[in-house]
Amino acid sequence: MGGGQLYDEVWSESERADDGEAAWDRQALRQCVARARLPIYVCDRSYVIRIANQAYADIEGLRVDEVIGRSLAEVIGKGMFEIRREWLDQALCGQDCEIRTWVRPRHKPSGRQYEVQYLSLKNDAGDVAGVVVLATPVGAAEAEPAARALRSYRQVFRQAEDGLLRLEALRAPDGQVVSFRILEANPAIARVAGRRQDELEGELLSDALADLEPSDLQDRLEDAIRAGAPQQFDIHHRLGGREGWLRAGVYSGDGNELTVLFSDISEAVDHKRQLQTMVERLSSETRRFQRLYQKTPALLLSLSEAGIIEDASDLLFERLGVARGNLIGRPFSQFLAPDALERLSEDGWPRLFRDGSIDAEPCCLILPESGQRFEVELSAFLAEEGLRSGVRQVMIVLADVTQRNRALYNSKRSERDYRILVDRLPDLISRARPDATLFFVNRHYIDFFGPDEAGLLGRKFTELVPETGQQALQGQLAAMTREAPASILEQVNYDRYGAARNILWFSLLIHDVHGQPQEILSIGRDVTALREANNRLLDHAARLESANESLQQFAFVASHDLQEPLRKIRLYADVLRSVVAPKAGGEADEALDVITRAARSGSQLISDLLTYTRSVSRDLEVRGIQVGDVVNRVLQELGEEIAQAGLAVTCEILPDPVLADPISLREVLYNLVTNAIKYRAPGRAAAMTIRFAATDGEKRGFTLSVEDNGIGFEQGYAELIFQPFKRLHSRGAVEGTGIGLAICEMVARRNGWTIRASGRPGEGARFDLILPKG
Known part of the structure; x- marks a missing residue:
């Protein structure tokens, strides 16, 4: 061969x-x-x-x-x-x-x-x-037993085909080996080095053979002397103007002499590389065959000409659930159902050997051990040669019809489930080709446009839109591209009974894997009731806005008109005090004081109500602000009151900016500082701390705190004090209208802030305003 x-x-x-x-x-x-x-x-x-x-x-x-x-x-x-x-x-x-x-x-x-x-x-x-x-x-000098028959060491040394060197170790006074001198060199090593023998003998090894690699050759020779045993290693060289490989065998003598045998293994190295290349190519060819046969996504069998199973793909063993030993070497006929075997024997196998192939022959496989059946389609072709020249093989491909039927069943079930789902959805759903021709509609689509499915399929959905909406629809279709395939459009559509309905259409242009338009999916929702409710809501909002404007005008006019009588009451009370009080005595003077305080309280109440009304209706202007600037402004405005009350103020302000409406923040802080001035404890130096710091919690943010050492309150009333006109102390004990903290709560609620109060009777109160992080 x-x-x-x-x-x-x-x-x-x-x-x-x-x-x-x-x-x-x-x-x-x-x-x-x-x-x-x-x-x-x-x-x-x-x-x-x-x-x-x-x-x-x-x-x-x-x-x-x-x-x-x-x-x-x-x-x-x-x-x-x-x-x-x-x-x-x-x-x-x-x-x-x-x-x-x-x-x-x-x-x-x-x-x-x-x-x-x-x-x-x-x-x-x-x-x-x-x-x-x-x-x-x-190597010849090492491997040939016949060399032992040579009588003369000199003859062996001179006539050896491999290179030989006899070296002497040169030592320093301390005994350390510093170099090696060539005592004798044979013709073979001289030819490798490209020099004469007499030029090598007597020279230092490092000078005579400078192109030997590795560079640690001297260290290896020293190791051989110390070990006292033969050493072997490969050397790459560039001696004599050529490149090659030598295998060095080192044999120690009396401790100062070494014999080095150089075998030229260049050809062996080349052959080894060629062999490695051959093995890699052979492995590659083998892998190609294994990939084609064992890893193919098909059920494959190889039969001898006598019908014996010689090999099978891994997928076949996996699908049948049998071990390789239970299949290889057995006749294929043992696994065929009787009717399939009879049909193939009468028509299939003769056709295979006559025409060279069988296409999609239905048959049934039976596993003899378990009786399990597999419905398959058998295709076969005749290979001209097998592994031995001139022997034909039969290659069989089996298609598992069970899996295919299951896939078809699952596909039909998925289609049925999809139909049930879309029919139960309350929306109008349709699918159309890119030219707007309908090929699928759900039950609600049919009920809306009617009269039945047959009357809708095959029509273009553009025909169902009134002429007034044609232009908007065409614009919507033209705007849908691969980059922006979705669009939303609200249209007036007429149902099967002629009633106009507002339909919000969501349309999606679907592309295939090649980027070509494949279909248009449209989902319509009847928003008529929602549109009517929205219109009613807009009307109601407009009426509320008008009423609010009227209320503000009324509040402004009312406050102006109410302030005028109160100012006259205080004016004439002062006149009476200067005219009547000196003659009437203490009772008249006390009565005039009551009248003046009542007028002043009424004027303050009207002013606070106007402030409350304006705070409710004013537009917010949220921007980045420094809380320290707002604090300084409020303390400046209330500087006289703070000085009169003897209130010691401490500020601990974080420099971080915060997103907030500055007017709202000023109103809250103004009322909280005023509250600390009013409710200070008698007989004790008043003190107040304003602190602004970051807050850790579920929602990170900032906390603005105003804490005083005043008369305080019971914690059970912490929610009550934020209600308008709710006072925990008598009017005579503390001045005020009872609306300041209500303004704080209303402003905080409008801005999305949180305000909390905590206190203890006789010890003081603390108010925390929590601002969300911007």
């Missing part, structure tokens, strides 16, 4: 019919194996040799065609690779290995030492498909 024919054992017929470049690659691989001077063979998992070259056949004393296709047990010679089975098993487990052994060919009395590499050959899935074996000779 020639080099070309042995590769027919590796690649299938479909892969041999590949393009020119792949064919060239296979030819190169054949030549690489056939011309290799090193023994090479490849065996599969059954220990059958599939590839071998003449160098390996010579060792076994056979021809190449006597080696290929036979098991190792039939061809290996006595003493040849004595532990090969152990290392083959290791490589088949995915562990590459390298051993050194003696090889004794059958037709030669002497042998030679080889380094044998066992390389795993893997497919795409990472499974080991076989083993590549490469034997590399170790």
Whole structure:
């Protein structure tokens, strides 16, 4: 069997019919194996040799065609690779290995030492498909037992094919090795170095062979002297104007002398690289076949011409739920139902061998062990060659009809569920082609436009829109693109009874995978009642706004008109005090004081009510402000009152800005400071602290606190004090109208703030205004 024919054992017929470049690659691989001077063979998992070259056949004393296709047990010679089975098993487990052994060919009395590499050959899935074996000779001076018969060391040294150097270690006074001098060099190493022997002998090793790599060669030689045992390593060199590889064997002498054997392994390294390339290409071809067969998303079977199952795809074992051993090697007929077997025997198999194929033949598979049945469609084709030349194979593709039927059933059920869902939705749903032709409508769409589904499908939905809405609809359709496929449009549509209804349409232009318009989905919701309610709400809001404006005008006029009599009451009370009080005595003066205080209280009440009314209706202007500026402004405005009350004020203000309406914040802070002035405790120095800081909690924000040491209040009244005209103390005890804290609560509510009060009788009160973080 020639080099070309042995590769027919590796690649299938479909892969041999590949393009020119792949064919060239296979030819190169054949030549690489056939011309290799090193023994090479490849065996599969059954220990059958599939590839071998003449160098390996010579060792076994056979021809190449006597080696290929036979098991190792039939061809290996006595003493040849004595532990090969152990290392083959290791490589088949995915562990590459390298051993050194003696090889004794059958037709030669002497042998030679080889380094044998066992390389795993893997497919795409990472499974080991076989083993590549490469034997590399170790070196003549080391490996040839016949060399022991030579009588003269000098003759061996001078006539050795491998390079030899005898070195002397040069030591410093402290005994440290500083260099090595060449005592003797043979012709072989002189040829490698491109110099004469006499030019090498007597020179320092570092000078004579400066182009040796690695650079730590001297360290390795020192290690050999210290170890007193042979050392071996590979050296890359650029000696004699060429590049190559040497294998150095170092043998120590009396402690100062070393003998170094250089074996030229350049050819072996090149062959190893070629072999690695060949293995990679062979693995690639093997993976391609495995991908096509084992990983195909189809149920595949390979039958011999006699109908025996030789292989099957992984998906088939998974789908049938059987082990590989329960299927491979058995007749395919055992798995066919009787009627399917009879039909295939009468018509299918004869047609297969006559025409070369069978297309979509329905049949039933039965698993004999479990009796489980599988409805499938069988397709088959006849391969011209199998793994052995001239033997035909039958490739069978099975389509699981059960899965297909289940998919069809699920598709129909999904379509039914979709229909039920869209029919139960309260919206008008339609699907149309890009030219607006309807091909699907739900029950509410039919009930609205009527009279039935047949009268709507096939029509364009643009025909259902009144002429007054045609222009808006056409504009909506033209505006829908791939980048902006959705649009919303409210239109007046007439139902089947001629009633006008406001319909809010949401339309979506759906594209296919290629970006082409596929359909238009439209969802319409009847918003007539919502539109009517919205109109009523707008009318109500307009009336409220008008009433509010009237109320503000009334409040302004009323406050002006009410303030005038009160001012006259206070004026004439002052006149009476100057005219009547001196004559009438203390009772008249006391009565005039009551009248003046009542007039002043009424005037303050009217002013506070006007402030309350304006705070309710005023537009808010929210912007970034510094709370410290508002605090300073309020303290400036109330400076005289604070001084008269002897109130000590402490401010702790965070510099962070806050988003708020500055007028609202001023009103709240003004009333809280005024409250602290009014409700100070008698007999105690009044004090107040204004603090603005960040707040941690569920909602981060800021807290503005005003805390005093006044008369305080019971905590149970914390909510009551924010109600208008609610006072916890008698009018005579504390001046005020009882509306200041109500203004604070109303302003905080309008701005979305939170105001809280806490206090203890006789100890003071604290008011916290929580501002949300902007």
